[in-house]
Amino acid sequence: MRPNIVIVMTDQQRADLRRGCGYSLDTMPYLDSFAAAGRDFRCAYTPNPCCIPARVSMFTGRYPSCHNVRTNHNIRDVLCGEDLIDVLRRAGYQTALCGKNHTHRKPADFDFCERTGHLGGEGEANETPKQIEFAAFLQATKHMEMHVPSPGGVEVQHPYRNVTSAFKFLDTARRADTPFFMWLSFAEPHNPYQVPKPYFDMFPPETLPPLATNADACAKKGEDFVWERRAWEKVLGDDIENRIQRMRSNYHGMLRLIDDQFRRFMDGLTERGLRENTVVVFLSDHGDYVGEYGLLRKGVGLPEVLTHITMAWQGPGIVQKTDTSSFVNLVDILPTVCDFIGEAIPFGSQGRSLLPLLRGENVPHGEFDVGYSEYGYGGLYWNEADHLTTEADRCLTDGSTFACMSSWTQAGQTRMARKGDWKIQMDMLGNGYLYNLKEDPYELNNLFDDAAHTAVKAEMLAVLTAAILRASDPIPAPRNRYRTKLHPRGYWFDDGYIAEDPGVPDGSIADFVKRK
Numbered sequence: 001m002r003p004n005i006v007i008v009m010t011d012q013q014r015a016d017l018r019r020g021c022g023y024s025l026d027t028m029p030y031l032d033s034f035a036a037a038g039r040d041f042r043c044a045y046t047p048n049p050c051c052i053p054a055r056v057s058m059f060t061g062r063y064p065s066c067h068n069v070r071t072n073h074n075i076r077d078v079l080c081g082e083d084l085i086d087v088l089r090r091a092g093y094q095t096a097l098c099g100k101n102h103t104h105r106k107p108a109d110f111d112f113c114e115r116t117g118h119l120g121g122e123g124e125a126n127e128t129p130k131q132i133e134f135a136a137f138l139q140a141t142k143h144m145e146m147h148v149p150s151p152g153g154v155e156v157q158h159p160y161r162n163v164t165s166a167f168k169f170l171d172t173a174r175r176a177d178t179p180f181f182m183w184l185s186f187a188e189p190h191n192p193y194q195v196p197k198p199y200f201d202m203f204p205p206e207t208l209p210p211l212a213t214n215a216d217a218c219a220k221k222g223e224d225f226v227w228e229r230r231a232w233e234k235v236l237g238d239d240i241e242n243r244i245q246r247m248r249s250n251y252h253g254m255l256r257l258i259d260d261q262f263r264r265f266m267d268g269l270t271e272r273g274l275r276e277n278t279v280v281v282f283l284s285d286h287g288d289y290v291g292e293y294g295l296l297r298k299g300v301g302l303p304e305v306l307t308h309i310t311m312a313w314q315g316p317g318i319v320q321k322t323d324t325s326s327f328v329n330l331v332d333i334l335p336t337v338c339d340f341i342g343e344a345i346p347f348g349s350q351g352r353s354l355l356p357l358l359r360g361e362n363v364p365h366g367e368f369d370v371g372y373s374e375y376g377y378g379g380l381y382w383n384e385a386d387h388l389t390t391e392a393d394r395c396l397t398d399g400s401t402f403a404c405m406s407s408w409t410q411a412g413q414t415r416m417a418r419k420g421d422w423k424i425q426m427d428m429l430g431n432g433y434l435y436n437l438k439e440d441p442y443e444l445n446n447l448f449d450d451a452a453h454t455a456v457k458a459e460m461l462a463v464l465t466a467a468i469l470r471a472s473d474p475i476p477a478p479r480n481r482y483r484t485k486l487h488p489r490g491y492w493f494d495d496g497y498i499a500e501d502p503g504v505p506d507g508s509i510a511d512f513v514k515r516k
Helices: 029-037 051-060 084-090 129-141 158-173 215-221 223-271 330-341 451-470
Strands: 004-011 039-045 094-099 112-115 180-189 278-284 308-314 321-329 371-378 412-419 422-427 432-436
Touching: 004 051, 004 223, 004 330, 029 223, 029 278, 029 308, 039 371, 051 084, 051 330, 084 094, 084 330, 094 158, 112 158, 158 180, 158 223, 180 223, 215 223, 223 278, 278 330, 321 330, 321 371, 371 451, 412 451, 422 451, 432 451
Parallel strands: 004 180, 004 278, 039 321, 094 112, 094 180
Antiparallel strands: 039 308, 278 308, 371 412, 412 422, 422 432
8 A cells, every 4th residue: 555645844944953953952842752753864955955946856856956946036947857746646646735835836736735925925815814914914024033922823823724724635635545645834934033922932032052153254154154144234233133033032933833733733644543654754945044154044155054954754664763874865855755656766856765764774885975955046156346236136125124045145056065074065166165064063164275184175076076967967868869777766876786677768858858
């Protein structure tokens, strides 16, 4: 019997702000217990620390440099073969979206869909007086932090409503003689940083642990970090440090709110007799600075606070383990689901199946040794000498809010790879960054030009080059003659694999790839 599949996704959740990961505050006790009882991947990464590119990568199994959605404004440019929904439909699954979308898929592509958005829009149904009041409150936030509890209580908050939508779908799905797929997609803890009581007072600003870095660190991180800090200073003014603390407080409260709703969902799954045959993965699309480097949200660079994500699995056949060595990625979700349900990985997918890891089986040596992320839509970097002001680029509008994803923060091309404790980052101009994350977790001491680390730099440059080449696009495949040899699980290092299938068939690229 094919298992049901549930992806529980948060938006902009820092992976390290949980007691189970060594954090001093108990922000997500249920997620900690869920992860501890299943497969907890501690070295999971996003392919791109930006909402839409990351989410499209999860659905297509492809990196943003290949599926073309490299910013939040390129959904219609998506290039892929069959994606997750195509595979599930072909396999006879009922499909549901409960919450935030932000992919190339439309609501009508799901059998069941009830959406919510960051500011009360994006197809969100607000009908009761409390819901209407809350939507108006969200609009008024302008994506900033709130210094008063949100109105309406917990039941108007999106995570609560998303779980209620999920139950509505489950009550129908369990009566059908077909398996189901659900994407339970929380739009939080993404900005606006707001939360109702009792969560508003749960982690007061004055009780938060001190930040590991401050705005002085931006100079060590690069000119783009300095620029983003200056933009925040324009908006937050002289009170910037106090406002960052309030944002951090709200963010922590949102984590606990999400945790409580995730618990509510899992309890509901159990009460309906569905948990035993359901694979559940809890993950995030990317992280958040949450005050580190004197910054909020996301924006420049590929630091761990943005690229490192939570990924924890439970379900039939999944072996309990805290995995601290396997580097996995959102692009691996599609191949893993295909493996679970017995479907072939679509051509063009660049991820690898995690199923053997989840079952505690052996995988080819070296297969999960490297983490990889990328960002940038191309062109040159912007700087202060250019005529593109933050206002002209619509980063700053009326002076009360700031759009952190902009021409300034997303221009150029940057790639990073991590192996063991070492992390390397390169851009298109040859600027290099080399960090030892064990000694320098916030990446402040760049060892790239340190003569004592020449051998490590050479090794990591080779690691990054190979990772970039593996992430190059197999689409389009050669026409008429050549066959592309692909491992059935997307692996690269299985030296014993001998292909029994001749590969991609002859014919036009239209045979196996399409624009959505």
